[in-house]
Amino acid sequence: MPTIAVIAPGAMGSAIAGRLVAGGARVLTVLDGRGAASRARAEAAGMADAALDEIAGSDLILSIVPPAEAAALARRLAPALAAAPKKPVYVDLNAVSPETVAGIAATVAGTGAPFLDGGILGHPPKPGTKGPRVYVSGDQTGPALVLRDLGLDLRVCPGGVGAASSLKMSYAGLNKGLTALASLMILAARRSGAEAALLAELAENEPALLARFAKGLPDMVPKAYRWAPEMEEIAGFLGPDAAGREVFEGFSRLYARLAAEPGAEETAALTAFAEAAAGRT
Amino acid sequence: MPTIAVIAPGAMGSAIAGRLVAGGARVLTVLDGRGAASRARAEAAGMADAALDEIAGSDLILSIVPPAEAAALARRLAPALAAAPKKPVYVDLNAVSPETVAGIAATVAGTGAPFLDGGILGHPPKPGTKGPRVYVSGDQTGPALVLRDLGLDLRVCPGGVGAASSLKMSYAGLNKGLTALASLMILAARRSGAEAALLAELAENEPALLARFAKGLPDMVPKAYRWAPEMEEIAGFLGPDAAGREVFEGFSRLYARLAAEPGAEETAALTAFAEAAAGRT
Numbered sequence: 001m002p003t004i005a006v007i008a009p010g011a012m013g014s015a016i017a018g019r020l021v022a023g024g025a026r027v028l029t030v031l032d033g034r035g036a037a038s039r040a041r042a043e044a045a046g047m048a049d050a051a052l053d054e055i056a057g058s059d060l061i062l063s064i065v066p067p068a069e070a071a072a073l074a075r076r077l078a079p080a081l082a083a084a085p086k087k088p089v090y091v092d093l094n095a096v097s098p099e100t101v102a103g104i105a106a107t108v109a110g111t112g113a114p115f116l117d118g119g120i121l122g123h124p125p126k127p128g129t130k131g132p133r134v135y136v137s138g139d140q141t142g143p144a145l146v147l148r149d150l151g152l153d154l155r156v157c158p159g160g161v162g163a164a165s166s167l168k169m170s171y172a173g174l175n176k177g178l179t180a181l182a183s184l185m186i187l188a189a190r191r192s193g194a195e196a197a198l199l200a201e202l203a204e205n206e207p208a209l210l211a212r213f214a215k216g217l218p219d220m221v222p223k224a225y226r227w228a229p230e231m232e233e234i235a236g237f238l239g240p241d242a243a244g245r246e247v248f249e250g251f252s253r254l255y256a257r258l259a260a261e262p263g264a265e266e267t268a269a270l271t272a273f274a275e276a277a278a279g280r281t
Numbered sequence: 282m283p284t285i286a287v288i289a290p291g292a293m294g295s296a297i298a299g300r301l302v303a304g305g306a307r308v309l310t311v312l313d314g315r316g317a318a319s320r321a322r323a324e325a326a327g328m329a330d331a332a333l334d335e336i337a338g339s340d341l342i343l344s345i346v347p348p349a350e351a352a353a354l355a356r357r358l359a360p361a362l363a364a365a366p367k368k369p370v371y372v373d374l375n376a377v378s379p380e381t382v383a384g385i386a387a388t389v390a391g392t393g394a395p396f397l398d399g400g401i402l403g404h405p406p407k408p409g410t411k412g413p414r415v416y417v418s419g420d421q422t423g424p425a426l427v428l429r430d431l432g433l434d435l436r437v438c439p440g441g442v443g444a445a446s447s448l449k450m451s452y453a454g455l456n457k458g459l460t461a462l463a464s465l466m467i468l469a470a471r472r473s474g475a476e477a478a479l480l481a482e483l484a485e486n487e488p489a490l491l492a493r494f495a496k497g498l499p500d501m502v503p504k505a506y507r508w509a510p511e512m513e514e515i516a517g518f519l520g521p522d523a524a525g526r527e528v529f530e531g532f533s534r535l536y537a538r539l540a541a542e543p544g545a546e547e548t549a550a551l552t553a554f555a556e557a558a559a560g561r562t
Contacts, residue, residue: 251528
């Protein structure tokens with residue numbers, strides 16, 4: 001029975017873990033310092049709490065954390081990895097830029113453990129669904145193939161460390177950028193009294209986009225707080241493209257504003273637009 | 282027979298004029314200072330060259346020019362409008378911000394001529410198609426309804442001067458912003474070697490978006506030079522929304538870059554992606 005460490009037991013991590021447990025794996029995680037919701041998710045998914053040296057004794061370590069914590073997790077695990085007699089493969093599955101990945105890869109390389117880049121595209125797996133695509137890239141992706149036997153939709157992205165993260169950044173940038181763009185235009189139409197006309201135009205001439213907004217806007221609202229730093233990572237990914245950096249810094253600023261607005265007027269307006277849109281599609 | 286002035290005979294203006302002529306209107310334009318292509322388009326559409334005082338004697342004047350020229354056109358026509366014994370209705374159909382529209386409205390108000398705000402959503406009319414939606418807004422939209430009898434898909438946008446422009450800005454911002462966003466992510470994936478993986482992901486999981494890009498990217502390339510200032514207008518439209526302004530300033534910078542790139546590497550890459558996408562959808 002393979003032992004897979006999944007850190008942390010967030011919404012995505014615990015859902016991935018649940019699928020691996022159902023597929024026959026022993027799944028470890030770190031509950032030290034986590035709150036009640038994480039502990040409940042971990043228990044429901046069948047994850048076992050473990051100390052860092054036990055984590056370092058796994059076959060694979062899957063890092064699934066908010067982007068801003070990805071590098072810190074690698075540094076936190078590094079001493080245990082360095083001390084481990086048999087090294088696990090460290091797989092970073094986070095929405096981080098290839099530059100951030102390179103730093104994490106360097107941290108892991110210093111411990112002697114093999115490293116794979118990765119990215120998760122799609123929503124957390126639910127019973128009855130195939131689940132998200134889990135891409136990995138790197139020199140030796142073979143050890144990750146066990147995840148496919150355990151029930152994940154594992155795919156190898158050609159191109160070495162950085163390629164899977166680039167794919168994730170591009171895909172997430174399109175999807176979450178489109179939701180940000182829709183939010184900007186709906187809010188602007190609302191400020192100038194053209195919101196109903198915009199809804200009618202989209203219903204008539206862009207029904208596929210409108211259906212997407214009907215679902216995507218309410219889905220975004222509770223996640224805006226973590227999409228803001230993810231947009232910053234994508235701005236970093238865009239590197240030499242100054243125009244693209246400007247666009248994603250704007251998206252980040254928008255999501256931060258929506259996450260923080262005291263009266264929730266804008267998020268309420270977007271949710272109401274989505275409800276009206278759902279009635280038109 | 283109503284007399285409609287359409288300025289200028291660009292791709293949109295001449296196509297609108299052709300439809301009005303087919304519908305039974307006499308259509309005037311100003312060819313003074315225009316090049317051979319404009320003259321050829323005007324002739325093909327059945328537009329007649331006219332002096333400014335003749336233009337001011339029309340029933341309606343439709344301003345259809347690049348956004349940066351909209352205010353200048355109103356100033357250029359103002360003396361003739363002020364001198365006209367019977368005032369035509371001046372309809373600004375350009376992709377300009379409500380703030381720019383307010384300035385144009387003030388110029389026209391000074392001549393005593395009635396003013397309507399407007400916006401064109403969709404592509405130039407072609408034989409056999411219904412054509413774009415032509416929205417007008419303002420206090421008295423009645424005189425514009427003759428355009429419907431003449432074959433245009435004329436619609437009244439509630440909300441007074443500024444509402445039709447707001448609708449146009451919101452709709453154009455969504456459409457042209459989405460094409461800019463796709464360009465940014467495709468070019469970034471290409472720089473990091475993940476372009477083929479992104480194409481495969483979109484073909485599998487976002488076929489409607491990919492089909493849109495297959496058509497939208499090649500359509501954008503020859504228009505990027507005028508989309509750049511249009512994105513600036515939309516940034517102005519976003520007014521108090523600093524995040525939105527940042528996003529559309531980035532889009533403007535992108536389109537300016539694509540319009541100006543000496544070796545055309547990026548536009549060639551986007552066209553090639555669109556061709557590959559067309560083969561997958």
